[in-house]
Amino acid sequence: MATLDLYLSFSGNCEEVFNFYRSVFGGDFSVLNRYSDMPGADDIPPDSDHALANGDRDKIMHVRLPIGQGTNLMGSDRPSGAETAVMGNVFSISIAPDSEEEAVRIFDALSAGGEVTMPLEKTFWNALFGTFTDKFGVQWMVNYEYEQ
Numbered sequence: 001m002a003t004l005d006l007y008l009s010f011s012g013n014c015e016e017v018f019n020f021y022r023s024v025f026g027g028d029f030s031v032l033n034r035y036s037d038m039p040g041a042d043d044i045p046p047d048s049d050h051a052l053a054n055g056d057r058d059k060i061m062h063v064r065l066p067i068g069q070g071t072n073l074m075g076s077d078r079p080s081g082a083e084t085a086v087m088g089n090v091f092s093i094s095i096a097p098d099s100e101e102e103a104v105r106i107f108d109a110l111s112a113g114g115e116v117t118m119p120l121e122k123t124f125w126n127a128l129f130g131t132f133t134d135k136f137g138v139q140w141m142v143n144y145e146y147e148q
Helices: 014-025 099-109
Strands: 005-011 030-035 059-065 071-077 094-096 117-122 127-133 139-145
Touching: 014 059, 014 071, 014 099, 059 127, 099 117, 099 127, 099 139
Parallel strands: 005 071, 094 139
Antiparallel strands: 030 059, 059 071, 117 127, 127 139
16 A cells, blocks of 8 residues: 655755654654755855755755654755745644544644644544644644544
8 A cells, every 4th residue: 555645845944843843753864865965966166056056055855754653754945946935724734643642742742832723622523633833834633533
């Protein structure tokens, strides 16, 4: 069966965002590549028009943080000259913790400094559910389902 991973793009703060997510979810990055890791990056003259000559060398080209069983949260910084990354309101990352305690911990940690749109509370569908936008503009849903 296919797997589904989440990929987020940022305009220069990908490393900060993913260090925050790693502090919440734990674990280590399974991949972390900077633009300077690209083959030939050291051969680009500093006075060229290439993005690597314009401050992108230390930005994140690709990062992967494994979360849970078989899911990865991935991301990158958009290179200079690319359209600015804009967080929208057409998607949310939904996470289903293994316990009520884990749901509370994840909700509290990820929503710190962000905006809670629906407090974490028991719902009519027999779940502990809440929504928020984290301090980086990413929307999340936390949904712990009680046994039916």
